Amino acid sequence: MSAPFIIPAFDSDSPDQEILEAQDYLRRQRAWVYSFDSAPSQPEADIAASDERTITAEGVIHDNHASTLPGVIARLQTLLTCSCDRWIDRAMSEGGFMAVYRGIHHLDGDQQQLVHAIHELYHLHWDQALAAYERAEANLSEAGNVRAATDMKGLPSVVDDAAEAAQNYFIDRSSEALRELLRTFTPNHDAYLRKVEIMDGEGIDHALPWLARDTAFLIGRLYAASPEGAR
Numbered sequence: 001m002s003a004p005f006i007i008p009a010f011d012s013d014s015p016d017q018e019i020l021e022a023q024d025y026l027r028r029q030r031a032w033v034y035s036f037d038s039a040p041s042q043p044e045a046d047i048a049a050s051d052e053r054t055i056t057a058e059g060v061i062h063d064n065h066a067s068t069l070p071g072v073i074a075r076l077q078t079l080l081t082c083s084c085d086r087w088i089d090r091a092m093s094e095g096g097f098m099a100v101y102r103g104i105h106h107l108d109g110d111q112q113q114l115v116h117a118i119h120e121l122y123h124l125h126w127d128q129a130l131a132a133y134e135r136a137e138a139n140l141s142e143a144g145n146v147r148a149a150t151d152m153k154g155l156p157s158v159v160d161d162a163a164e165a166a167q168n169y170f171i172d173r174s175s176e177a178l179r180e181l182l183r184t185f186t187p188n189h190d191a192y193l194r195k196v197e198i199m200d201g202e203g204i205d206h207a208l209p210w211l212a213r214d215t216a217f218l219i220g221r222l223y224a225a226s227p228e229g230a231r
Contacts (some may be wrong), residue, residue: 005209007216011183016071023074029054030093032179066223069125076118084111091220100222122187129177129184130194136177140170182207186214202206 029050060079067071077097081089088107089101097118104115147163152179182199186192192214199207213220 005212007209008183011070014068015067015127016064016066016074019061019064019066019071019074021028022057023078024116026054026057026061026078026095029057029171030089034090034093046164067127069121073118073121073125074119076114080114080118095186095220096217098217098219102220117144122185126184126187129181130191132172132182133177133198140167141169143167172223178202178204182210185217189218192218194223 009024010015012021014020017184032052033047061075061078064071066075077092080100081092087103088100088111091103101115101119104112107115143163143166147167150163155211178198182204186195192211195207195214196211199211
């Protein structure tokens, strides 16, 4: 049974959209190729064409400078899978990063260091997004208090207008921080529950696809690791 919505693979509004899109395409292509491992026959010509496309996608990832943590993570994950044992590449393609992380004891020393670094970056990205949201909420609350104080004191309209403008500014900042938090991977179950709590409290009715992505990430079982991924 398929989900009644599309689970986003990445934030299409990210400054690193080109890198993230190439990584998702690369993963889908490889998952498609690996799906033939137990098949009695393989479409050799199609697999060869897919290999050429993956080389192009890898070039996009390597040749573009990342300006966000998700972009950096995508580049490091591609670096890991470019020269590794086959099972690592397959686990990353079919299950995502957490599928590799859970098998970290099977990696060599250099690979373990890289995987640990990627894992820490996921945590850093979440911590930064959560802190930004909480800071934005505190600023918005204070702006609301100032606005209420100006209303009660009957100050000149220019003062009230300034307080209203400040409040609107912090409303916008809060909305941006909430959006960023929603689209940030939750690195563990505590973070996931915190995100659910925030989205429920904010009444966000479009959070489910992103929460489904978090679920797939945490259990190490990606939703698109199938032949359909190469279409």
